[in-house]
Amino acid sequence: xxxxxxxxxxxIPNELARGLTKNTSxxxxxxxxxxxxxxxxxxxxxxxxxxxxxxxxxxxCNTHGQIRKEKEYIDMLLSRRVAGIIFVGTRPINKDASSxxxxxxxxxxxxxxxxxxxxxxxxxxxxNEEKGMNDAVHYLYDLGHRRIALLNGNQAFTTYxxxxxxxxxxxxxxxxxxxxGYIVDTEPYEKGGYEGMKKLRALSVPPTxxxxxxxxxxxxxxxxxxxxxxxxxxxxxxxxxxxIPLSNEIYPRLTxxxxxxxxxxxxxxxxxxxQIENKGTGHEGLRMDTTMVIRASCAPYRDLKA
Amino acid sequence: xxxxxxxxxxxIPNELARGLTKNTSxxxxxxxxxxxxxxxxxxxxxxxxxxxxxxxxxxxCNTHGQIRKEKEYIDMLLSRRVAGIIFVGTRPINKDASSxxxxxxxxxxxxxxxxxxxxxxxxxxxxNEEKGMNDAVHYLYDLGHRRIALLNGNQAFTTYxxxxxxxxxxxxxxxxxxxxGYIVDTEPYEKGGYEGMKKLRALSVPPTxxxxxxxxxxxxxxxxxxxxxxxxxxxxxxxxxxxIPLSNEIYPRLTxxxxxxxxxxxxxxxxxxxQIENKGTGHEGLRMDTTMVIRASCAPYRDLKA
DNA sequence: TTGTACGCGTTATCAT
DNA sequence: ATGATAACGCGTACAA
Numbered sequence: 001x002x003x004x005x006x007x008x009x010x011x012i013p014n015e016l017a018r019g020l021t022k023n024t025s026x027x028x029x030x031x032x033x034x035x036x037x038x039x040x041x042x043x044x045x046x047x048x049x050x051x052x053x054x055x056x057x058x059x060x061c062n063t064h065g066q067i068r069k070e071k072e073y074i075d076m077l078l079s080r081r082v083a084g085i086i087f088v089g090t091r092p093i094n095k096d097a098s099s100x101x102x103x104x105x106x107x108x109x110x111x112x113x114x115x116x117x118x119x120x121x122x123x124x125x126x127x128n129e130e131k132g133m134n135d136a137v138h139y140l141y142d143l144g145h146r147r148i149a150l151l152n153g154n155q156a157f158t159t160y161x162x163x164x165x166x167x168x169x170x171x172x173x174x175x176x177x178x179x180x181g182y183i184v185d186t187e188p189y190e191k192g193g194y195e196g197m198k199k200l201r202a203l204s205v206p207p208t209x210x211x212x213x214x215x216x217x218x219x220x221x222x223x224x225x226x227x228x229x230x231x232x233x234x235x236x237x238x239x240x241x242x243x244i245p246l247s248n249e250i251y252p253r254l255t256x257x258x259x260x261x262x263x264x265x266x267x268x269x270x271x272x273x274x275q276i277e278n279k280g281t282g283h284e285g286l287r288m289d290t291t292m293v294i295r296a297s298c299a300p301y302r303d304l305k306a
Numbered sequence: 307x308x309x310x311x312x313x314x315x316x317x318i319p320n321e322l323a324r325g326l327t328k329n330t331s332x333x334x335x336x337x338x339x340x341x342x343x344x345x346x347x348x349x350x351x352x353x354x355x356x357x358x359x360x361x362x363x364x365x366x367c368n369t370h371g372q373i374r375k376e377k378e379y380i381d382m383l384l385s386r387r388v389a390g391i392i393f394v395g396t397r398p399i400n401k402d403a404s405s406x407x408x409x410x411x412x413x414x415x416x417x418x419x420x421x422x423x424x425x426x427x428x429x430x431x432x433x434n435e436e437k438g439m440n441d442a443v444h445y446l447y448d449l450g451h452r453r454i455a456l457l458n459g460n461q462a463f464t465t466y467x468x469x470x471x472x473x474x475x476x477x478x479x480x481x482x483x484x485x486x487g488y489i490v491d492t493e494p495y496e497k498g499g500y501e502g503m504k505k506l507r508a509l510s511v512p513p514t515x516x517x518x519x520x521x522x523x524x525x526x527x528x529x530x531x532x533x534x535x536x537x538x539x540x541x542x543x544x545x546x547x548x549x550i551p552l553s554n555e556i557y558p559r560l561t562x563x564x565x566x567x568x569x570x571x572x573x574x575x576x577x578x579x580x581q582i583e584n585k586g587t588g589h590e591g592l593r594m595d596t597t598m599v600i601r602a603s604c605a606p607y608r609d610l611k612a
Numbered sequence: 613t614t615g616t617a618c619g620c621g622t623t624a625t626c627a628t
Numbered sequence: 629a630t631g632a633t634a635a636c637g638c639g640t641a642c643a644a
Binding site for chain 1: 318319320321322323325326331341342344347348350351354363365366368381382384385386387496497500522525526528529532533551552555556557558559
């Protein structure tokens, strides 16, 4: 006690030594494909805030979507003896891209955000994207739209498969026939949305409304419409996906499907923390529901010929 | 040699122990006010890529602009024995907000991005914002604009003082009188730009062109114009600042002042790495020039009464 | 309450 | 080229 007061003069505990004896450092690894993506950075904030309560710091690893980099980062995190690792973002369906995670999960607690690995008991938190996309199509139908297209991402990722399923189920439920060219797979960023919209508007019977697999796609798609002298929502209705903060700040304010990124991060952190503390706990999976956020990028259908 | 081959069966070096003997872990702390800000995340990528070449990993700390959090993170980074720390983003001018950095810099290598601390020899990399803002005003003048306003941030930060200085110098050089209400200090995000533009357009003689202290401000400002049924650039020309990736993806594509965020991060990392390797090297400061990026958010002046 | 001894995994030094 | 040994700073455990 007395000694402690004396030591106050510029004493800094050495976490390295502490970790060495405990064989764990109070750090959590978070592996993310793209830190520039505001959806991911919102998830990250949820994780970080939650773990600060547990006295853990968050080590962010930016893989640029490359599994080679991911593996390097995993080794690094292991060598620093992190207490657990969270992998954020959808992963290629290709088995090679995820088998190393199954091994990893036997060594330390692991959680996935927005993906699952089949035949493994790795915990996950994801949103019901199939239903979210289904809701979006129904919303446009209720506004009177019948020619509804999908700007989607690469089918090698589960996210975009779920979104396609949701779209197709809605089309079936609403007895709409799927038109040729109405499903466009593109890069899930603004540029992809821009190009996708260009293709859609070049069709002989273009859609009057579009659902997008991400807010970024929607933003790019809207730019294409405006640059052609047309207007969103009057000439084209657009729905985004995720509800990134920006979607409420651009013109027109984007109608989108809220995926609660920060909440997702928080929940994942809680599950991982539980897994770390009592190691007996089995790995858990959680699926969250989405909510439509109605803003200004969709309008009721009107016959443009009239 | 022989032993090494035997150990290949799942051996993972312990960086904690390595750090304990060397009294340094191959990590660099990066302290950032807001990870959601894409300007900062671009800087971050520049830093990260550069240090990967040096075999160092980057530990990101998100302070939400609170010095209390900043100090906590500094203690954490010290206790993990990082090799150096980079502080990203402009800081309050208030002395209390930076005096602890001067002490810190005596303990380990420190660099600043987009700010300096007077009467200290802490290294820094920043951009010539004064000149950048000056260029922007000249650009609008050359398009024929005479009623040019400034959507700026809080004067407690050096960045926004430099920007104000640049604006004022340009006004003087161009023999334009500074109109009342044409300088608006606001939150440097979309919402602030939206509110600031609302104020400007409510003036009895509103401006025909606006320079903004950030791209986010410009994006919010443009939304206000569109939502009032007016148009950018025809009814209002808008210039941003920083050239975040998004500025080339929204409608209208934003004319802005390129601040080279990734390059900034890279240079800072190089200077810090040099400082870490040969400790004798004095702290260095670097000031980079900006470039105007002409896109679609500005139009020549035309008399709207005509 | 306070002290002393040992272990954690790596590096550096010295001795073979 | 390889083996043995002492540090690094903190946590634990047992003794005083």
